[in-house]
Amino acid sequence: MTKTYLITGGAGFIGATFILHLLENTTTDIRVINLDALTYAANLENLRSVANAPRYTFIKGNITDAALVGQIFDTHKPDAVVHFAAESHVDNSIKNPNIFVETNVVGTQVLLEAARTVWLDKPVTKNNRFHHISTNEVYGSLGETGYFTEETAYAPNSPYSASKAASDMLVRAYFHTFGLNAVITNCSNNYGARQHGEKLIPTLIRNALAGKPLPIYGDGKNIRDWLHVTDHCTAIERVLENGKAGETYVIGSNNEQDNLTIAHYVCGILDGLKPRADGLSYTTQISFVEDRRGHDRRYAIDATKIREHLGWQASYSFEQGLAETVAWYALQQEQSSAKPAA
Ligand SMILES: NC(=O)c1ccc[n+]([C@@H]2O[C@H](COP(=O)([O-])OP(=O)(O)OC[C@H]3O[C@@H](n4cnc5c(N)ncnc54)[C@H](O)[C@@H]3O)[C@@H](O)[C@H]2O)c1
Numbered sequence: 086m087t088k089t090y091l092i093t094g095g096a097g098f099i100g101a102t103f104i105l106h107l108l109e110n111t112t113t114d115i116r117v118i119n120l121d122a123l124t125y126a127a128n129l130e131n132l133r134s135v136a137n138a139p140r141y142t143f144i145k146g147n148i149t150d151a152a153l154v155g156q157i158f159d160t161h162k163p164d165a166v167v168h169f170a171a172e173s174h175v176d177n178s179i180k181n182p183n184i185f186v187e188t189n190v191v192g193t194q195v196l197l198e199a200a201r202t203v204w205l206d207k208p209v210t211k212n213n214r215f216h217h218i219s220t221n222e223v224y225g226s227l228g229e230t231g232y233f234t235e236e237t238a239y240a241p242n243s244p245y246s247a248s249k250a251a252s253d254m255l256v257r258a259y260f261h262t263f264g265l266n267a268v269i270t271n272c273s274n275n276y277g278a279r280q281h282g283e284k285l286i287p288t289l290i291r292n293a294l295a296g297k298p299l300p301i302y303g304d305g306k307n308i309r310d311w312l313h314v315t316d317h318c319t320a321i322e323r324v325l326e327n328g329k330a331g332e333t334y335v336i337g338s339n340n341e342q343d344n345l346t347i348a349h350y351v352c353g354i355l356d357g358l359k360p361r362a363d364g365l366s367y368t369t370q371i372s373f374v375e376d377r378r379g380h381d382r383r384y385a386i387d388a389t390k391i392r393e394h395l396g397w398q399a400s401y402s403f404e405q406g407l408a409e410t411v412a413w414y415a416l417q418q419e420q421s422s423a424k425p426a427a
Contacts, residue, residue: 088113088114088116088164089118090117091157092117093120093148094121094127094168095132096121096132097169098129098280098314099218101279102131102277102314102315103167104117105134106318106322108138116234120146122146122148126174128279165214165325166214168217169218171188173191174283178248179377179379185245186244187295189248192218197265204266215265215267217268218245218270219270221310221335222249223241223253224240225237225241225272225381229383232385233385233387234389234390242381253333256269257340260330260331269334270321270328270335271335273338273382275313277410278414286347286414287414288300289351290418293367298371299348299351300372305348306343306345307344308345309342311342312337313319320397323396328395329394335386335390337387340403341383352368353368355411356369
């Protein structure tokens with residue numbers, strides 16, 4: 086039977102990858118409604134290959150617009166919401182926290198309320214699912230040892246992670262108070278094609294090829310558990326379909342790398358792919374900059390629960406994933422610099 090998924094933020098990095106995954110890689114008959122406000126972080130080019138697909142509908146709109154969201158629920162009767170839409174860049178949240186509360190907290194509340202009203206007060210079908218996409222950043226920062234699990238206490242340190250933590254709490258409350266069939270996934274840092282240029286890996290590649298400094302915060306020793314975006318999408322699909330209502334699943338791949346190491350890997354790949362004219366390594370462009378305020382030191386995930394309960398684990402090797410990613414951005418850059426000026 087055909088199912089309809091309302092996907093929010095589908096023109097962003099992970100949402101677009103998830104939509105492509107659903108529409109191109111599966112044999113199931115899923116219709117996708119993509120609600121996205123097209124902020125600076127969106128790129129509809131990412132979805133060009135499916136833009137005219139019969140199973141795909143794009144709606145430009147804001148998740149904080151309760152009238153619009155209610156109308157979408159009434160018209161399209163989604164079986165599930167997969168909620169990606171967010172302000173997602175920590176640096177921006179330090180400069181302008183307000184929009185983070187507006188989109189990440191109020192926007193989530195608007196979606197939850199629409200789901201409650203339509204799914205629980207006047208149900209058409211049963212078991213409609215609300216899947217909230219969240220981040221491991223809600224757990225704060227780890228020391229040199231230990232891992233985040235579903236039991237880790239929340240301790241967000243940036244306005245971004247605080248707003249995501251607040252949205253997680255609302256989802257939790259709608260499950261406990263109203264019985265909304267909700268699941269939350271808290272994932273580690275994603276990398277891959279189609280990420281906005283403001284994030285670490287695209288910035289390193291762009292600046293390297295442009296002959297600019299590669300900015301590394303502080304001492305470069307901040308550690309993240311890097312997961313390929315395709316692996317994140319398969320995990321989301323698994324939890325969406327088989328996760329237990331009211332549960333949280335942390336997602337990661339046991340791939341801890343510090344920022345400086347990431348920069349060295351990226352430079353090494355580019356040295357092979359597009360050697361500098363002077364024969365020097367791109368590592369000579371690495372430049373340390375003043376640390377981000379409140380910069381979390383280390384994130385690491387223990388993904389035992391999703392592995393044991395739902396049989397998911399990451400399949401990309403970091404070596405392969407990063408090489409493909411660097412090649413993708415390098416090609417994008419080549420194509421955009423080859424375009425004649427408008
Ligand atoms: N990128 C990561 O490494 C990572 C890791 C874990 C969790 N997450 C979470 O995954 C989700 C997606 O992250 P991403 O990296 O793809 O983000 P992104 O910034 O690339 O994309 C966000 C998308 O949401 C849309 N959007 C923003 N505000 C909106 C609003 N008010 N109404 C409708 N649409 C709006 C934007 O236009 C954009 O298309 C976020 O919820 C983020 O917290 C991201």
